[in-house]
Amino acid sequence: MGAEESKETASVDSSFMLVEEAALAEILFNPINSQAVCAGVGRHLNMRRKPQDIPTCDGDTKLMYSVLNDKLCIPSRNITVLNSSPDSQYPATICNIEDSLRTAVGKVEADGILLFYFSGHAVRYHGGSKVALVPADFVEDEKQLITADILARSLIGLKETSTQLVLIFDCCFAAQVLRDVSVIMGTLGFTVCAIAACAAVENSICFDMLGAGFFTYFMHDYMIQAQSFSCLPVKNISDYCVPLCNAMATLVLKRSGANDKQLVDASQHPTVITTELRLDNEDDKLVVTPVSDETDSAKSRQTPSYSNAFQFLAYQSPEDFYVDKAWSEMLSIWLKTKAASCLKVLQKHSYLKKKEVIETVLCLMMRSIAMLTAAHRPELALKPNIFVLSYFRVFELMQDVEPDFTQTPEDYMRVAILYYMKGIREYLDKTVSQMESLVGLYSALISDQKDLKAGQDETDNASTTMSVMQELEHTILQVPIGFDDLP
Known part of the structure; x- marks a missing residue:
């Protein structure tokens, strides 16, 4: 369909700014009343035409689960993990992601947060004007992409006055798709805390030996250093991860060679x-x-x-x-x-x-x-x-x-x-x-x-x-x- 697919496993001079942070430095919430969906697409199930597999994305969901359960104290029963590892009972297909978000929307209670984490490829389409997430069962049809409209439609039942929506995307062009979702949800009266691993025109990085995407690896490392958190420390995550991700990105040259x-x-x-x-x-x-x-x-x-x-x-x-x-x-x-x-x-x-x-x-x-x-x-x-x-x-x-x-x-x-x-x-x-x-x-x-x-x-x-x-x-x-x- 003429799309550019990416979670590039190497950055091209990425700045890794978390460009869509919430206005507050931290988000207070009740973990017992919260719900989380973690989706990692490391392996694409369709064999006709698929993007490059990224095994680290499945590892990303495990790191994120550890953060949510061990440090943010969200009960394991409140966390849904979707990935594409061979032994996964819940692959990160478009239907499973939509169904899991709708289920979480119905279960989240007052003073809780609904957190959706995604690690995998993102794809530009419509001449690069739009960006969508790539599920595990993507073939080559726009209808099989997870667009901002689909995400917003899956989240539409949230309680406007009592639930904070948190979106964390470790994928290429993360800020663009997060911004698109935030705009839609904002017109419906929702406030969105959107944390992007890279800006709208940048690429995310992962590496097999690290076992994770760089952003998720550093975020997890920051979170596990503390005993526990009574809030989601948005600004502290940004302050810690940005310089580290920038450093790693600088070590990776463009494919076209050095222009310095x-x-x-x-x-x-x-x-x-x-x-x-x-x-x-x-x-x-x-x-x-x-x-x-x-x-x-x-x-x-x-x-x-x-x-x-x-x-x-x-x-x-x-x-x-x-x-x-x-x-x-x-x-x-x-x-x-x-x-x-x-x-x-x-x-x-x-x-x-x-x-x-x-x-x-x-x-x-x-x-x-x-x-x-x-x-x-x-x-x-x-x-x-x-x-x-x-x-x-x-x-x-x-x-x-x-x-x-x-x-x-x-x-x-x-x-x-x-x-x-x-x-x-x-x-x-x-x-x-x-x-x-x-x-x-x-x-x-x-x-x-x-x-x-x-x-x-x-x-x-x-x-x-x-x-x-x-x-x-x-x-x-x-x-x-x-x-x-x-x-």
Whole structure:
């Protein structure tokens, strides 16, 4: 139908403002008299034509249930959870969402709230002038979308004077659909507290390793830190989540590559750190050495020994271990002007001590660096030593920002190269077979992790490489950070 479907699993310079907050900083309510409906559409049931699945949306509903039940003290019998996990008895279809809202409207009592939470895709239609939510059974007909009119019609029976309506949407273009619902309900005399994960022209972000959308993850994290709440702290949720979501969004580049003049005009920044990469053949350790005297907090580090991985690197051309200076400066600028400030926001709230956040940040940054490199010099992005150097520069930055950073590079290198290759695929449209050197490094990393014995015959190696390429082709296509706009 010519719609653009999205809960993009990566943002495009999103500001993540909660643009439709209630006028009050908090909402007082009686939890016993309240009702809640949580809908997460992580898996689309129709196979004829469907948007990209987002497994984290089902996880979002679990986090939201925990907030509602454990912290806002709404009884479990008053909370309806609809999702699309295979074992769900109540999939988030359009009929189930409408029926659940109507049932909740009939049960909510005086001084209670009716809260509707949605996580999933949103879709623009009518030339982008309207936005609707995408249920689990969406095919390609506008009649199967959850529009503002449908939501308003499902909520029409609310008691105008005694019930507060709360809408929380973690989806792309969230503010637009929330605004449309609020306008309709406002004409009927209702006051709506609408909390959006992003503005009307922005995209929401989720990431599989985090297990949730960024907004929902941070909102849940804020809420569980308290003993309990006697109200819904709207302003505090906003103040906590906005800078964190902004930080994560900044680490994700547009699919079209870098348009930042600061990155293009790197020659105007002579004090940036330039780095060279060399292999110490005597102890199989890679040495990263700052070249410039302007070292700031950068340190010369040695990686832990990866015998297979670094033997692989040793067979690369000697000139590969001296990098393009302009690229090195570009990388330094991005790390110093973009990434560092984002990491400091996360560090302020101790998120660089959480494994799932560390893994997420590393993967997002490696994907972005791959795209920056591909925009600068496509052939450079395909060199395995560029990945290795970038990876250690990122790791070094995280160690500098977080004094108590205890992770080691080997913990994440294998997953980091997946997202680096994902970035190359998105920017250059390369197949796995066209990333032969990176596949070789990935195979070597697998060999290190599996601790394969020395002397494996060449047939086994060839077989392993073939299976690795098949695995990568599937994984890079499925890695849920891609952009899923449909024509």
